[in-house]
Amino acid sequence: MTARIANVTFHADDPAALARFWAAVMGYPEPEWLTPEEEAELRAAGLTDDDLAARAVAWDEDPAHQRFYFTRYRHEKKHRNRMHIDITPASGRHATREEVEAERDRLVGLGATVEKVLDGSWGPYPEFAIMMRDPEGNEFCLQ
Incomplete structure (x- = not known):
């Protein structure tokens, strides 16, 4: 199991x-x-x-x-949680930049905020993601 x-x-x-x-x-x-x-x-x-x-x-x-x-949860949190979720608008493949940007716009319309844009590479591989926060400030990434 x-x-x-x-x-x-x-x-x-x-x-x-x-x-x-x-x-x-x-x-x-x-x-x-x-x-x-x-x-x-x-x-x-x-x-x-x-x-x-x-x-x-x-x-x-x-x-x-x-x-x-x-x-x-009404207790003081003493340590940060060292994880967040990543979401994507694509299924079974990497989303295109255009798909990620369109999804960003939809999520902002729902109440999310953009924290920062990660636009670079990891070695030879391009990376594009948008760090966001939900309406209560929980961090997540859109990629």
């Missing part, structure tokens, strides 16, 4: 808003975190509106696609 990634988890101030952003980025449907039955069960167990608002998910329920999980 081998492991697999269950979720990419984000600590978020507003889990629902960040879930909507990432659902739009990934082309997933509008997030529906809980069914009415699940919500009723959770409320019967004593959870409040604030408890329910503390979590959200963005996913299209396709096991081949990544599930994004958002949770409110």
Whole structure:
């Protein structure tokens, strides 16, 4: 048996808003975190509106696609997380500069910001990527 990634988890101030952003980025449907039955069960167990608002998910329920999980985290972070995700508008190949730039424009329209453009080479190989931040400041790269 081998492991697999269950979720990419984000600590978020507003889990629902960040879930909507990432659902739009990934082309997933509008997030529906809980069914009415699940919500009723959770409320019967004593959870409040604030408890329910503390979590959200963005996913299209396709096991081949990544599930994004958002949770409110109100503790001071002592160390930075030394990873980020890379996304691409292409499937099965390197995206062209034009595709990356068009996707950058779409993501900015959704609320992302551009941190910096990486335009250079690694040895003989050209590299073009755009470092971006989601609406809550989480870094990701578009390549």
